[in-house]
Amino acid sequence: MKKLAVLGATGSIGDSTLSVCRHNPGLYNVEFLYAATNVDKMLALCIEFEPTYVALSNDLASLKLKQQLKDHKLNCQVLPETEVLSLLGSAEIDSVMAAIVGAAGLKTTLAAVYAGKEIFLANKESLVMSGALFIDAVKQSGAKLWPVDSEHNAIYQSMSPMLQENIGHCDLDTGGVSKILLTGSGGPFLNKALNEFTSITPDAAIKHPNWSMGPKISIDSATMMNKGLEYIEARWLFNTNKDQLKVIIHPQSVIHSMVQYKDGSVISQMGNADMRIPIAHVMGGEKRIISGAEGFDFFSSANFTFVEPDYNRYPCLKLAIQACYEGQHATTTLNAANEIAVQAFLDERIKFTNISTIVEHVLNQLTHQAVSSIDELLVIDKMARDSAVELINRGIIC
Numbered sequence: 001m002k003k004l005a006v007l008g009a010t011g012s013i014g015d016s017t018l019s020v021c022r023h024n025p026g027l028y029n030v031e032f033l034y035a036a037t038n039v040d041k042m043l044a045l046c047i048e049f050e051p052t053y054v055a056l057s058n059d060l061a062s063l064k065l066k067q068q069l070k071d072h073k074l075n076c077q078v079l080p081e082t083e084v085l086s087l088l089g090s091a092e093i094d095s096v097m098a099a100i101v102g103a104a105g106l107k108t109t110l111a112a113v114y115a116g117k118e119i120f121l122a123n124k125e126s127l128v129m130s131g132a133l134f135i136d137a138v139k140q141s142g143a144k145l146w147p148v149d150s151e152h153n154a155i156y157q158s159m160s161p162m163l164q165e166n167i168g169h170c171d172l173d174t175g176g177v178s179k180i181l182l183t184g185s186g187g188p189f190l191n192k193a194l195n196e197f198t199s200i201t202p203d204a205a206i207k208h209p210n211w212s213m214g215p216k217i218s219i220d221s222a223t224m225m226n227k228g229l230e231y232i233e234a235r236w237l238f239n240t241n242k243d244q245l246k247v248i249i250h251p252q253s254v255i256h257s258m259v260q261y262k263d264g265s266v267i268s269q270m271g272n273a274d275m276r277i278p279i280a281h282v283m284g285g286e287k288r289i290i291s292g293a294e295g296f297d298f299f300s301s302a303n304f305t306f307v308e309p310d311y312n313r314y315p316c317l318k319l320a321i322q323a324c325y326e327g328q329h330a331t332t333t334l335n336a337a338n339e340i341a342v343q344a345f346l347d348e349r350i351k352f353t354n355i356s357t358i359v360e361h362v363l364n365q366l367t368h369q370a371v372s373s374i375d376e377l378l379v380i381d382k383m384a385r386d387s388a389v390e391l392i393n394r395g396i397i398c
């Protein structure tokens with residue numbers, strides 16, 4: 001049995017991953033569970049899966065968990081945060097589900113990459129930040145990279161083995177691909193009057209029309225920053241140029257993305273909006289396994305429709321596509337400013353429309369810099385966060 005680490009075990013992707021494990025008990029041994037603060041959920045997972053190692057990045061939560069595991073006479077070893085990276089790089093782990101939300105997932109995802117592990121990549125922000133450095137490290141270490149994000153998984157499934165085997169470095173042109181069509185739902189405000197956007201509440205924005213997901217990605221879907229981050233993610237995973245990548249709004253979220261070939265063929269992957277489907281695809285590897293998701297019923301579905309994205313409605317999408325062609329300093333800045341702005345919106349400190357304004361302001365303060373190391377990226381990330389916080393605290397954006 002392969003030894004699995006689930007990073008972000010208490011989150012939405014963590015739930016789906018562990019659900020796939022329940023449906024396939026002989027496939028993976030859950031060796032390590034990692035999250036931040038959720039002691040109760042982590043305890044329940046430890047009781048069920050009995051991992052050898054467990055960790056919570058929050059010190060107080062980690063102490064509480066340790067005590068509760070003792071009370072339950074469970075043998076799971078609670079690792080201090082400082083030992084997480086070396087565990088991920090050790091022979092105790094074969095496969096890593098990278099599903100921590102945001103830049104907080106960068107170091108652990110990269111630790112798995114450097115150690116040449118099998119990586120199930122949900123944490124798109126780490127690739128958005130580190131791009132070429134990430135992809136080069138995958139090549140150097142021989143890590144096996146599987147896209148979990150539903151669109152990228154759909155694109156991967158719609159490609160020939162020759163392209164799949166060269167993820168990160170594939171030659172789309174030689175592989176006969178003319179365009180990757182990255183689909184997005186458009187979120188809950190696809191048809192909302194633009195003059196009502198300033199009064200959008202966190203409760204309304206978090207309600208995705210099709211998917212059930214964590215809070216940050218749900219807000220990103222509402223602004224379509226999620227599609228912007230996914231555009232950058234696709235650029236790195238599939239080595240696209242500007243002409244080979246296009247965003248299309250498909251409000252039903254049944255087609256999860258498409259690959260258009262030179263001969264006019266279009267190949268897509270479809271299914272219900274259930275992350276257990278792409279997760280089962282990557283965890284099954286060469287074999288199709290049970291995901292627990294319902295099969296799609298074509299007779300009960302509405303029509304499939306397609307819409308061109310409007311950048312007035314979705315300024316974050318435009319900012320992300322621009323940043324993609326500016327470089328890693330810009331994508332790291334975009335991601336960091338967005339994380340701060342989304343949290344401020346969830347905390348009701350700024351308006352929905354301020355998310356894009358903050359990201360744009362922080363990007364405008366940026367001067368071009370070549371990035372050659374993760375440490376440099378982390379400095380840029382910190383500067384962008386500080387700028388975004390300052391804009392919010394000083395009420396410059398309101």
Ligand SMILES: NC(=O)C1=CN([C@@H]2O[C@H](COP(=O)(O)OP(=O)(O)OC[C@H]3O[C@@H](n4cnc5c(N)ncnc54)[C@H](OP(=O)(O)O)[C@@H]3O)[C@@H](O)[C@H]2O)C=CC1
Pocket residue numbers: 007008009010011012013014034035036037038039057098099100101102104122123124125148149150211212213214215216217275
């Ligand atoms: N949800 C979805 O359907 C999809 C998600 N993704 C991507 O997957 C990632 C996870 O998303 P999602 O599951 O929705 O997010 P959630 O908010 O539901 O879960 C986030 C997880 O990350 C953990 N976490 C947060 N910060 C840290 C930290 N510093 N150290 C360790 N663990 C941490 C949380 O722990 P705790 O609960 O203890 O706070 C939780 O387990 C994101 O990058 C997202 O973009 C991609 C495609 C689809």
Ligand SMILES: CC(=O)[C@@H](O)[C@H](O)COP(=O)(O)O
Pocket residue numbers: 149150151183184185186187211217220221222224226227275
């Ligand atoms: C499930 C998944 O992969 C999400 O990224 C999803 O695609 C979000 O929906 P949007 O298409 O609305 O961004």
Ligand SMILES: [Mn+2]
Pocket residue numbers: 149150151230
């Ligand atoms: Mn997605």
